[in-house]
Amino acid sequence: xxxxxxxxxxxxxxxxxxxxxxxxxxxxxxxxxxxxxxxxxxxxxxxxxxxxxxxxxxxxxxxxxxxxxxxxxxxxxxxxxxxxxxxxxxxxxxxxxxxxxxxxxxxxxxxxxxxxxxxxxxxxxxxxxxxxxxxxxxxxx
Amino acid sequence: xxxxxxxxxxxxxxxxxxxxxxxxxxxxxxxxxxxxxxxxxxxxxxxxxxxxxxxxxxxxxxxxxxxxxxxxxxxxxxxxxxxxxxxxxxxxxxxxxxxxxxxxxxxxxxxxxxxxxxxxxxxxxxxxxxxxxxxxxxxxxxxxxxxxxxxxxxxxxxxxxxxxxxxxxxxxxxxxxxxxxxxxxxxxxxxxxxxxxxxxxxxxxxxxxxxxxxxxxxxxxxxxxxxxxxxxxxxxxxxxxxxxxxxxxxxxxxxxxxxxxxxxxxxxxxxxxxxxxxxxxxxxxxxxxxxxxxxxxxxxxxxxxx
Ligand SMILES: [Zn+2]
Numbered sequence: 460x461x462x463x464x465x466x467x468x469x470x471x472x473x474x475x476x477x478x479x480x481x482x483x484x485x486x487x488x489x490x491x492x493x494x495x496x497x498x499x500x501x502x503x504x505x506x507x508x509x510x511x512x513x514x515x516x517x518x519x520x521x522x523x524x525x526x527x528x529x530x531x532x533x534x535x536x537x538x539x540x541x542x543x544x545x546x547x548x549x550x551x552x553x554x555x556x557x558x559x560x561x562x563x564x565x566x567x568x569x570x571x572x573x574x575x576x577x578x579x580x581x582x583x584x585x586x587x588x589x590x591x592x593x594x595x596x597x598x599x600x
Numbered sequence: 601x602x603x604x605x606x607x608x609x610x611x612x613x614x615x616x617x618x619x620x621x622x623x624x625x626x627x628x629x630x631x632x633x634x635x636x637x638x639x640x641x642x643x644x645x646x647x648x649x650x651x652x653x654x655x656x657x658x659x660x661x662x663x664x665x666x667x668x669x670x671x672x673x674x675x676x677x678x679x680x681x682x683x684x685x686x687x688x689x690x691x692x693x694x695x696x697x698x699x700x701x702x703x704x705x706x707x708x709x710x711x712x713x714x715x716x717x718x719x720x721x722x723x724x725x726x727x728x729x730x731x732x733x734x735x736x737x738x739x740x741x742x743x744x745x746x747x748x749x750x751x752x753x754x755x756x757x758x759x760x761x762x763x764x765x766x767x768x769x770x771x772x773x774x775x776x777x778x779x780x781x782x783x784x785x786x787x788x789x790x791x792x793x794x795x796x797x798x799x800x801x802x803x804x805x806x807x808x809x810x811x812x813x814x815x816x817x818x819x820x821x822x823x824x825x826x827x828x829x830x831x832x833x834x835x836x837x838x839x840x841x842x843x844x845x846x847x848x849x850x851x852x853x854x855x856x857x858x859x860x861x862x863x864x865x866x867x868x869x870x871x872x873x874x875x876x877x878x879x880x881x882x883x884x885x886x887x888x889x890x891x892x893x894x895x896x897x898x899x900x901x902x903x904x905x906x
Contacts, residue, residue, distance in 0.1 A: 564725050566704040571683050573710060591706020592727060 468493070469520060470535040471512040476500055478529050479510035485524055491516060523551040527558075527598060550598075552579050558587055558596055565592035602900055603712040603719040607730040607766050612773050614899075619738050621895040621906055622888070629662070632894065635904035636665030641897065642695035643669035644687060645722070646702040651864065651886070652722050652731075656699045659893035668695065684711050692716040697901055718900040726762050731896065732863055733766040735889035740820060742888065743859040743881055748775040755782040755811055756824035756844050756869060758789045763863045764824060765793060772797050779805040780814050784840050786832055810843050815854045821846070823862040823882075825869050847871040854879070861885055 474482060479497045482488075488495050493516035503509040517538075525532055526548040534546040554577040560567045567573050567589070577587035577596065585598045604610070610618070625632050641660040643653050648671050657667045684702065688711045691698060698715065700708050701722040708721035708728075723729040741747050752771070754764050758781055768789070771777050779798070781789055788807060798805045808814055815821065826844045831837040845868060846860065862870060862882040874880050898906035 562705065564703075564705050564727075566684065566702070566707040566710050566724075569704055570685065570707070570710060572685065589706070591709055593706075 464540070465513055465515045465537055466540050468516050468537050469514040469518050470537060471514075471520070471525070472509070472533045472535065473503070473505065474510035474512065474532055475529050476508035476510055479512055482512060482525065482528055485528060486521060488512070488514065491518065522546065522548050523554065524557060526551045527554060550579055550582055550585065553577070554587060558598070560589040560592065560594065561596065562589065562592045562594040565589060565594065567591060601718055603708075603715075603721075604730050604896060604900065605709045605712055605719070605721045606728050607733040607770050609730070615734070615737060615770075617906075618734065618892065618895045618899060619741055621898065622738050622891040623742070625891050625894050632663055632898075632904060634664035635898060636660060636663035636901065639663075639665040639696045639901060639903070640694065641665055641667045641669075642691045642698045643667060643671070643722070644691060644698055644700045644702075645669065645671035646684075646700070646707070647672055648674070649701055649723060652701065653699075655731075655886075655889045656720075656722065656893055659890050659897060662890070663894055663897060665696075665897075669699075685714055688715045688719075697897060720896065720900065726760065728766060729762060730766070731889065731893055732763050733770050734892045734896065735885060736763070736767050736822075736861060736863070737770060738888045738892045739861060739881060739885040740859070742884075744819060747771070748777065750776075750819045751778040751780065751817055752820045752822060753780040753782055753811070753814060753818040754789075754822045754824070755846075756826045757787045757830055758783045758824070759787045760830065761824045764822065765789070767822065768793060769797055772801055772803060777803070779803065780818065781805060781807045782809070782811050782814065782844075783807075784809060784826075784831070784836065784843075786836070787826065787830060809840075811846070812843075812850055812853065815850060815858075818854065818858055820859045820861060821854070823860065823866070823869055825867055845869055845871065846874055848873050848877070851877060851879070 479499055483497060496513040498511040500508050501511055520534055530548055530550045532548050535542045536544040556575050558577045559575050567575055576590045578590055580586045580588040580595055586595045588595050643656050645653050660667050684707050692715050697718045699720045699722045700711055702724050705725040705727040707724050708719055712719040721728055721730055758764050823846055828837055858879045859881045860879050864886055898904050
């Protein structure tokens with residue numbers, strides 16, 4: 460299966476197979492008016508199967524959101540048909556309004572307009588800690 | 601600008617300075633009677649805690665300052681009324697420092713991120729109560745003359761007792777403290793205290809079910825309340841309840857220089873007959889709470905050389 464390569468835009472590669480739709484949704488790629496290709500279940504030497512997303516336009520990716528959903532993704536920036544930059548995403552140190560605290564005793568459950576802020580507590584275990592109540596929360600993976 | 605939210609916000613050196621200042625206040629009260637003249641402390645108690653609030657207010661008054669504030673009749677109104685954010689914006693305009701108690705965990709931290717004046721956490725749910733920890737440290741230091749080389753027994757509800765968790769954490773930074781944890785199996789300290797405090801720092805600890813087995817080994821006995829509703833069944837409660845009550849009979853085995861602490865209020869876990877024993881420190885401890893709050897207010901307001 461062939462998808463035309465893009466001339467100016469972004470390629471999100473090495474997405475864990477099955478996660479591309481979530482990324483499409485969370486990065487709000489449906490709001491772009493350029494072409495976006497979602498390629499699912501591509502054979503990969505590294506991962507067995509992977510997903511790829513190609514965005515046919517220059518676009519500033521929210522690396523924190525991406526790193527949180529899937530820290531193994533690589534982001535390639537294509538300009539004039541050449542890859543000018545490859546970024547490896549990683550779990551962000553801090554998440555603002557991406558995770559919601561589930562602790563019913565936490566101030567975030569009652570205070571209007573408060574930012575939900577988490578800090579990375581354990582990189583290997585992918586746990587984040589609410590800065591207010593300090594309850595740990597596992598990221599979905 | 602500094603706040604005090606978590607007792608661990610202060611390093612060992614800063615705690616030492618605060619305790620020294622508190623001791624100096626105790627010895628030379630007159631010297632400090634006007635250091636906060638013209639300053640206002642706001643006590644914002646979104647849930648009631650009369651003793652803690654009065655301790656803060658007495659502290660500020662003895663420093664020559666003034667107090668204002670409110671105390672909600674019950675904790676549910678805190679979650680229905682004005683937001684923490686708006687309250688802090690308004691009160692921050694006319695107070696120089698704020699002591700805040702709130703039923704929700706993290707509320708004082710959130711307030712500190714928005715506040716134009718220093719915030720002192722006066723208790724946030726089951727989370728932190730740093731001025732209680734400072735009170736405990738001052739009491740241990742005054743009673744024992746040191747904060748290291750001690751055998752400390754914690755007795756009662758060690759699972760839900762935040763004062764115990766905070767004090768264990770704070771003491772883990774001092775040398776050669778032995779911990780003896782006296783509780784029913786269902787009320788033992790949470791796992792994170794065992795793994796993140798004791799095991800990570802290679803600190804010796806012992807878990808036992810009965811106070812009378814270990815009371816003779818203790819320099820300090822820190823008593824807490826055991827609530828009936830924390831037990832899984834009535835039979836266990838009846839079997840164990842007297843084990844966690846300190847009376848003159850159990851005290852016979854204890855050392856002459858034991859210090860008995862309790863964060864108060866007590867229900868029945870210390871017999872009132874123990875009150876007259878010189879080893880009972882809990883009323884002196886309550887008084888120390890006022891002095892350590894005086895020292896803390898001075899430090900955060902940066903007055904009187906603190
Ligand atoms: Zn929280």
